[in-house]
Amino acid sequence: MSERKASAPAYLIDQLALFGAAPVIGFGSPEFQVREIHRDRANAIIRRHHYSHKIVNNAYVHLGVFIDGDCYGVLQFGYAMNPASAGSVVEATGNDEYLELNRMWLDDFAPRNSESRAVSYAIRYIRRAWPKVRWIQSFADERCGLNGTVYQACNFDFAGGHVSTFWELDGEMFHNIAATTTGEKGGPRSRWLRDNLHRATRHDLRQFRYLFFLKPRFRKGLRLTLQPYPKAIRPGDAPATSGCEPSSTLGDRSNHSDGFAPAR
Secondary structure, X not given: OOOOOOOOOEEEEOOOOOOOOOOEEEEEOOOEEEEEOOHHHHHHHHHHHOOOOOOOOOEEEEEEEEEOOEEEEEEEEEOOOOHHHHHHOEOOOOOOOEEEEEEEEEOOOOOOOHHHHHHHHHHHHHHHHOOOOOEEEEEEEOOOOOOXXXXXXXXXXXXXXXXXXXXXXXXXXXXXHHHHOOOHHXXXXXXXXXXXXXXXXXXXXXXXXXXXXXXXXXXXXXXXXXXXXXXXXXXXXXXXXXXXXXXXXXXXXXXXXXXXXXXX
């Protein structure tokens, strides 16, 4: 049997639009595409499959990764943890002029290099569907051991990094913000961590910042110094902590699709 010839990737258009120009809803081909999905569906997939089992409320762009019509992954973009911090990265950036990749998960079913392919297609979609966005930010950390090779493959710029404190408690990882936020703003998980901090293990981990500028001229306002890509950590050298952010390693991912009927 001869192999099926893959279709050329292209923008996906909402065929149901009744008035005006039909909006773009994704990018790709029938064999592999990223496309808009409902927030509730994206959140359910992240809660079920992502190593953290937690959503990011700041996310407002929700994309499914579809392979041969079935959903095998999710990318969620939105504001940074501190939405107003964008101007400290690229000057004169409004809150609606950047996106951060808050969550990414792909199933083991996805073929090799699917993460970088999905990120690349998502950028194509964002460029057309969200024209005000000037740049995209994402972080990798040394828990993964790869130090952001997915973003390197997509030609992101590396803007250095910093050390962040995480707490590991009963198999879950918490950012230090959860340990220092008090009152109702922290929520029940923050209170639970603070009450049990004496049992938690502290990890000081390097965070690697990657940026992608949708138009080269937007790079002019960058307030950070671009640097050569960091090298991947050799297998076995990464800290023995659970999971990665924003995506997960192969060992952290499910062997099943999302369990929802494919979008049609």
